[in-house]
Amino acid sequence: MGYHESMNDDRPNEPPVARDGWYIACEARDLRDRPRATTLFGVPLVLFRGADGRPAALLDRCPHRNVPLSLGRCRNGELECGYHGWRFDGRGECTFVPGLAEQRASAGRRAPGHAACDSDGFVWIWGRPDSEPTAEPFRFPLLNERGYTTVRRPVDTEASLLDTAENALDVPHTAYLHGGLFRSASGPRNEVEVVIRRWADRVEAEYIGEPRPSGIAGRFLAPGGGTVVHLDRFVLPSVVQVEYQLGSVTHFCISAALTPLAERRTRMWAVISFRLPVPGALVKPVLEPLAMRIFGQDAAMLKEQSANLARFGGEDYKSTEADVLGPAVHRLLRRAASGENGDAGTPAGDPVVRRMRLLT
Amino acid sequence: MGYHESMNDDRPNEPPVARDGWYIACEARDLRDRPRATTLFGVPLVLFRGADGRPAALLDRCPHRNVPLSLGRCRNGELECGYHGWRFDGRGECTFVPGLAEQRASAGRRAPGHAACDSDGFVWIWGRPDSEPTAEPFRFPLLNERGYTTVRRPVDTEASLLDTAENALDVPHTAYLHGGLFRSASGPRNEVEVVIRRWADRVEAEYIGEPRPSGIAGRFLAPGGGTVVHLDRFVLPSVVQVEYQLGSVTHFCISAALTPLAERRTRMWAVISFRLPVPGALVKPVLEPLAMRIFGQDAAMLKEQSANLARFGGEDYKSTEADVLGPAVHRLLRRAASGENGDAGTPAGDPVVRRMRLLT
């Protein structure tokens, strides 16, 4: 029992986040000919599209009198401040100062920026300002895959990226917080085997031996019978994935790229792709309200958690072996936050593997 | 005049409170089969009844992921967290962690608690966490006394325990803040003698020579004539008492045990017992609105006082001899807060006595 006792976290008050990574700022279609305000790590940013149509992200503060640039307007691929009309290009260079008889450049007039790009229908920004990305954005699986239906949905929590990710990947709370919806705290429990695999940039848990849903639901989801595959995964800097496969047809893959808007405010950009024995269009009206109800319960609890952390002046978490992924996600984020690396096999290489048993 | 100049208080910003003492948490009938959230000294606590029906008070923070335990539910005399289902007994020991294949105790999973008990129809908690009470709760006098009517009423102030207690025991403000209601700032003043008696844990002022109310009120309250007895009293950690006796029948005793919910938020658990020449049931409809109006004026002024203390960054009070009990209450609380004791005779022994004159 020494292992999970040593997992007892002595977390500092600031939740860890990785600066070197891509985060979704908005859906691509929502960034057109007007500037758009957002925040990352609590820092106000302004998004706009430059002359080439590519997204740009600058600090949302005019270097002149510090008003939000997002109050201005786009003008031929440049951003014009709404107060005195200073103009900036996509790299944040000030290209025009109204009133001046002679326009001369000045380094002091530059607005710092973040690298930005379009990918999978989202605008992504690199977390560290004024620096070159060292990776590609996460690609969502199964988009446009034949036979799959995809739903996109941004959902917000008033919680840190870490607490939000841990909640999304946690199994035991489902029997309590969502009691009756898909797991139950009473009734017979199942002992399942869990295989945990850790890489340098990710961690996953595979649950082996979970029973197929009984009754009509089971026959509906897996008419041909077969096994259940259940995988939960976290990928740096901020992607959570939950995957279910029942039999040969039914397949759910829920991916969410989490954006830390502020220390305790997170936007989950959820992309849910699924394949079922019946057409997706018939299932959506049932699945969506159920998913929204579950998420609503999670969001309410995460908000209570954040409020209590504020009341008590920070976190003091105690973990057990039943916290299958949370402490590992914490370690990945803490190391990424401090710039360290390599607690396990490389992303391409073999993972560190551990097995345990859990009652579900 | 050196005395009250030396009373000029150089109060630190944190109002003093005694940790070692009993405070009312709620009425006994309001704690049944659901957990109940409250605060003491600004610290969130959860109340519930253990397997034996006795009250328990724990820190309102699950040791696991720090959510409020008060969001959970009672289950066979244990408190079950609403997030992941951890369970706690009345001493705060964690008795069950869902999901774990093997249940083993761990000291780190304990929720700190306060001693709690039922007395006089209230649930009381001991102010210092994880420690043994060294005294009994205050007992309200005249409860169930033949011929007396008793009214209980919790009332809240947005002020420190000290400012609330001083207001409740202060005489001169009644002519200004409650002008016209029971004393008047204009008209002839009466010079009365005040006897102040101090013990180690309490202080009282007896006002001698106050005139009987004139006219109909006087004949109504003291039909047989006689003297007026008026006593104001403070008892550590937080009880204020105001007692009036007119003639041989009329007797009011207002006791309030003050609970410091937070630094500047106090709940007064008032218990008013009285005996009058006419049945109490006839008098209540007149007395209650009058008492509520007076209290409303006090609460409004205490809120303004707290707001001004916040604006000015703390207290800078100047006292005179007309502040009959306030400075003494302050000293009692400050000494109790710092763990000192014994500025005057013991509770059982002879008090230190001082006499003065006051215009009322």
Added chain:
Amino acid sequence: MGYHESMNDDRPNEPPVARDGWYIACEARDLRDRPRATTLFGVPLVLFRGADGRPAALLDRCPHRNVPLSLGRCRNGELECGYHGWRFDGRGECTFVPGLAEQRASAGRRAPGHAACDSDGFVWIWGRPDSEPTAEPFRFPLLNERGYTTVRRPVDTEASLLDTAENALDVPHTAYLHGGLFRSASGPRNEVEVVIRRWADRVEAEYIGEPRPSGIAGRFLAPGGGTVVHLDRFVLPSVVQVEYQLGSVTHFCISAALTPLAERRTRMWAVISFRLPVPGALVKPVLEPLAMRIFGQDAAMLKEQSANLARFGGEDYKSTEADVLGPAVHRLLRRAASGENGDAGTPAGDPVVRRMRLLT
């Protein structure tokens, strides 16, 4: 171009203000027989009229129990606290403590105060508490001047005195923030000459070569033709002035004495005196809505600026030569705040003069 680069301000977080100067507290007619609460530099003050009818300003905190004195009432030229009835004269001396058998003075019971006086229909208070004024209040020009109409209007900003003053005196922003209302960002630009004159206590900019409004407006405002005179001015501690003269008749003089209610909350006491070829009563219904719309746009932007300064933890302004008066106002305020003086000619002496060109 070295000049305006050296103007790049490294402003500390607290905006500078002059303590030694007169500030308007309220209109004279609004201070009669009731006390009136206000703030200066964020400090709560209470205004009332003493026995001689002259205004008095005290710290809005009773020395006794620190409640706002403004909750009390005026009583024969003294201010009586609404809680315990302590009374104060116009110098803040405590003259009466209810309840005391013997009234004796005590220095500790004094409420600190500010010098106050009536002038030009306003109540003014000296910025430094408990000190003698070393100057006279600013006198508004053209009041009661024959042929002039005067309008008074207090307007509030959620911005520092400095940011409010700079906004009021700034020319380039008018083409952007007020685009279309009186200057335009598109269309042909005019190059004008600017003469900047600095004295020890003030700075002014004269704009030479501005074109007369074209079309009907020009014929209306200056039917006899003639030149345009445009002067912008700042006078310590807090007066901004904008003066326009078109031809021989049309003359606008807008003076505003700014009161720093708090660090980022300023009240502009605007006094607008004007003379036009047509009666003022006919022009007011047109001018007032226009002026209010322009001011509304300024106030909204100043609020956004303050909010962004709060988000980013302070100011980081970059200036150019197009910031004609802002940096000079900043220097005057900073020197006045630190008690320095004399960066240019004396008020009575010759100014330091600089010339530049600006596109408007």
